[in-house]
Amino acid sequence: MYRIVEKTPLNPTVTKMVVDAPLIAKKALPGQFVILRACADSERIPLTVADYDREKGTVTVIFQIVGAGTMELDALKEGESLHDFVGPLGRASELDGLKKVCVVGGGVGCAIALPVAKALHEKGAEVHSVVGFRNQDLVILEDEFRACSDKFVLMSDDGSCGQKGLVTAALEELITSGEQYDEVIAIGPLVMMKFVVAVTKKYNVKTVVSMNPIMIDGTGMCGGCRLTVGGKTKFACVDGPEFDGFEVDFDEAIHRGAMYKDFEVHAREEACNLLNQEVR
Amino acid sequence: MANMSLTKCPMPSQDPEVRSHNFDEVALGYTAEMAVEEAKRCLNCPKKPCHSGCPVGIDIPAFIGKVAEEDFAGAYEVLERSTTLAAVCGRVCPQESQCEGVCVRGVKGEPVAIGRLERFVADWHREHAQEEPVKAAPNGHKVAVVGSGPSGLTCAGDLAKLGYAVTVFEALHTPGGVLVYGIPEFRLPKELVRKEIATLEAMGVEFQTNMVIGKVLTVDELMEDMGYECVYLASGAGLPSFMGIPGETLNGVYSANEYLTRVNLMKAYRPDSHTPIAKSKSVAVVGGGNVAMDAARCAKRLGAENVYIVYRRSMDELPARKEEVEHAQEEGIIFRLLTNPVEVLGDETGHVKGMKCIRMELGEPDASGRRRPVPVPDSEFVLDVDTMIMSIGTSPNPLIRSTTPGLETNKHGCIVTNGEDGLTSRTGVYAGGDAVTGAATVILAMGAGKQAAAAIHKYIQEK
Numbered sequence A: 001m002y003r004i005v006e007k008t009p010l011n012p013t014v015t016k017m018v019v020d021a022p023l024i025a026k027k028a029l030p031g032q033f034v035i036l037r038a039c040a041d042s043e044r045i046p047l048t049v050a051d052y053d054r055e056k057g058t059v060t061v062i063f064q065i066v067g068a069g070t071m072e073l074d075a076l077k078e079g080e081s082l083h084d085f086v087g088p089l090g091r092a093s094e095l096d097g098l099k100k101v102c103v104v105g106g107g108v109g110c111a112i113a114l115p116v117a118k119a120l121h122e123k124g125a126e127v128h129s130v131v132g133f134r135n136q137d138l139v140i141l142e143d144e145f146r147a148c149s150d151k152f153v154l155m156s157d158d159g160s161c162g163q164k165g166l167v168t169a170a171l172e173e174l175i176t177s178g179e180q181y182d183e184v185i186a187i188g189p190l191v192m193m194k195f196v197v198a199v200t201k202k203y204n205v206k207t208v209v210s211m212n213p214i215m216i217d218g219t220g221m222c223g224g225c226r227l228t229v230g231g232k233t234k235f236a237c238v239d240g241p242e243f244d245g246f247e248v249d250f251d252e253a254i255h256r257g258a259m260y261k262d263f264e265v266h267a268r269e270e271a272c273n274l275l276n277q278e279v280r
Numbered sequence B: 001m002a003n004m005s006l007t008k009c010p011m012p013s014q015d016p017e018v019r020s021h022n023f024d025e026v027a028l029g030y031t032a033e034m035a036v037e038e039a040k041r042c043l044n045c046p047k048k049p050c051h052s053g054c055p056v057g058i059d060i061p062a063f064i065g066k067v068a069e070e071d072f073a074g075a076y077e078v079l080e081r082s083t084t085l086a087a088v089c090g091r092v093c094p095q096e097s098q099c100e101g102v103c104v105r106g107v108k109g110e111p112v113a114i115g116r117l118e119r120f121v122a123d124w125h126r127e128h129a130q131e132e133p134v135k136a137a138p139n140g141h142k143v144a145v146v147g148s149g150p151s152g153l154t155c156a157g158d159l160a161k162l163g164y165a166v167t168v169f170e171a172l173h174t175p176g177g178v179l180v181y182g183i184p185e186f187r188l189p190k191e192l193v194r195k196e197i198a199t200l201e202a203m204g205v206e207f208q209t210n211m212v213i214g215k216v217l218t219v220d221e222l223m224e225d226m227g228y229e230c231v232y233l234a235s236g237a238g239l240p241s242f243m244g245i246p247g248e249t250l251n252g253v254y255s256a257n258e259y260l261t262r263v264n265l266m267k268a269y270r271p272d273s274h275t276p277i278a279k280s281k282s283v284a285v286v287g288g289g290n291v292a293m294d295a296a297r298c299a300k301r302l303g304a305e306n307v308y309i310v311y312r313r314s315m316d317e318l319p320a321r322k323e324e325v326e327h328a329q330e331e332g333i334i335f336r337l338l339t340n341p342v343e344v345l346g347d348e349t350g351h352v353k354g355m356k357c358i359r360m361e362l363g364e365p366d367a368s369g370r371r372r373p374v375p376v377p378d379s380e381f382v383l384d385v386d387t388m389i390m391s392i393g394t395s396p397n398p399l400i401r402s403t404t405p406g407l408e409t410n411k412h413g414c415i416v417t418n419g420e421d422g423l424t425s426r427t428g429v430y431a432g433g434d435a436v437t438g439a440a441t442v443i444l445a446m447g448a449g450k451q452a453a454a455a456i457h458k459y460i461q462e463k
Helices: A022-027 A070-075 A107-122 A142-148 A169-176 A190-202 A250-257 A260-279 B033-037 B059-066 B072-082 B086-092 B114-128 B150-161 B190-202 B219-224 B256-265 B291-301 B322-330 B442-462
Strands: A002-011 A014-019 A033-037 A043-055 A058-064 A082-087 A099-108 A126-133 A151-156 A183-187 A207-210 A226-229 A232-235 A240-245 B142-146 B164-167 B205-209 B232-235 B253-255 B282-286 B306-310 B333-337 B340-347 B352-365 B371-375 B380-383 B386-392 B428-433
Touching: A014 A107, A022 A043, A022 A058, A022 A082, A033 A058, A033 A107, A043 A070, A043 A082, A043 A107, A058 A070, A058 A107, A070 A260, A082 B322, A099 A107, A099 A190, A107 A126, A107 A142, A107 A183, A126 A169, A142 A151, A151 A169, A169 A190, A183 A190, A183 B164, A190 A207, A190 A250, A226 A240, A226 A250, B033 B059, B033 B114, B059 B072, B059 B114, B072 B086, B072 B114, B086 B114, B086 B190, B086 B442, B142 B150, B150 B164, B150 B190, B150 B442, B190 B205, B219 B232, B232 B442, B253 B256, B256 B291, B256 B386, B256 B442, B282 B291, B291 B322, B291 B386, B306 B340, B352 B386, B428 B442
Parallel strands: A099 A126, A099 A183, A126 A151, A183 A207, B142 B164, B142 B232, B164 B205, B232 B428, B253 B386, B282 B306, B282 B386, B306 B333
Antiparallel strands: A002 A014, A014 A058, A033 A043, A033 A082, A043 A058, A207 A240, A226 A232, B340 B352, B352 B371, B352 B380
8 A cells, every 4th residue: 555645735726745655666767657546436537756865765646626536635634644655667757968948837747847858957957937727716836936946937727826828928938038948848738739839840850748638557458648759659658758749749648638527527527426425 | 990980070069050149168178988989989090190290299099099998197297297287278279280181090981070179188187186396305405487478387387396495487467478478268267377377376486477488587697697597488470460551550459469458458358357458340350360360360259240351361271270270260250261451441530441452362372382462453442340459470579588698589579599499599498389489389489498307407416
């Protein structure tokens, strides 16, 4: 069993969990992911590693409460245990040799962008971070980003914090103002990554994106997480999850990600009803 | 006096109309009377071709002889000498191409129903056995087994019997490998797999789930840091293949592995499952192996009205076990043979709405000795389906080969062994099952596990 050492809400819909998993903590690297199951009959949920502490033997995940599975996960309390926790899966981010990087994070994707920014900072690279949220209430990890960024830009859709607008606008401004990046690393909703790539392609700045398709086993057995990258079928779990953004077919990934939308909405409503009944 | 009936005693089974709507086991098993009657069909011939036809070398005439004498406990003792998974083999082995394929009774009439008898004896034992599994005296040596499918379980069982401390590492959250995620409940009840694993645990085998070897621990760490003297790699067939035709990434296109994992491991057929699966009206399964039959029959049970097996060769070349093909036909699965998909068609929402196929005909034999299917010009047509399941094979998983220096693999990526006992290019590292052969059968994987266990024992004792 995998004990929840710490559980902290980062905003009303995003939760941070620090999990006791010494073997995984020993091996995990930025960019990799774990798959967890809250209880004995839960779904398998893939989550990118947000942090790890090799000495304490813990792995941190940050998740958004979006559906039945994550509601069930969020119902677990500090001190309780996850039923399953497997990893580290996927390939680590390739950060060697990068001197100047712009890390772009969107929403809960910032939880995964942060370890990448941190690792680059520790390797001595110049890190610019551009992070975006819908509004001020949803902002997470601002201090942590500031601590590892040479330049930090906060964007919000409604202007309630930072600058009003999308991360793509801020990124384009940085590039046109003369910032020359070895690489842009974009992690967030598929639509955001698609439009980040649309900007960076224009200026021919190499861009890496982190894909989070529907996945079951996470070890290369089921093929559910397949994507088209450079015209070829790739499995996010063993070939990724990070890919060259110029090569990824985002439209396909977006429609594949919506495959079980109806089921998910139904499951979420059921889970809500269940929880409401319990409260009553 | 031998029973000279030319046909096997029939196997009681659920009515096809009823069973195509449930996930309960299809074949119900012999009664004791049926088993004894069928056992008496064995002539106990001196050549015993069946014995050599069995990949794990079960002394078939000996166990059948005990059944004929109504000594079912004695029959199980014979089975147990060669296999720890008799209840599984009796259900899923392709007997017609192994033991039963060479049975003398099959020359004129049907062979002895060896598989059904094996199943009967194993089930009888499970229901009647009183004694606890024996835990062998520890011999002080540690062996790691990677993968808990049929090959890994067999190797672990044989080594545990010899007193080895065996740890089985499983990547998924439940042990059993393909027996759990692949083969459906109606063909192999999962309760039975759980019991087989519980037996191994009682024999002292330790199972660690959620352990992806090559990621959380490498083979070298198992051997150098954790004190395992040998490692047996039985990590399975690997990544599902796709055809590379247009439209394969449309919603509604599954690999058979994904479809079956959702249904079997994640129980998506149950209304209370948290794992979704397509609600289909018409399903095409591309391929002709056991996995294709399993996927098709699952789709039928999940409520699809039309389920097609689309296979590019003819009925004679279908690689699936004969009984599975018959069962599929009885359940109303439609076989579209000599047919090959060329494109998946999608609707405006990106979901499958049809499959464009081309008719095939058989030409000259190819390298495999089977007649090569060639397309018939201008014979394209559209099969009206909303779900497509690709069951055309696998390619090896890179996780272990890419993290184990010095482990030789072939051009396909399968682990290379010396062929006889599963020794790889690394001292102390053995491999078997689909990770070596590519996708094959449960029994061949078990045979490899057995040979590797013997080789590991010899290696450690002589060290």
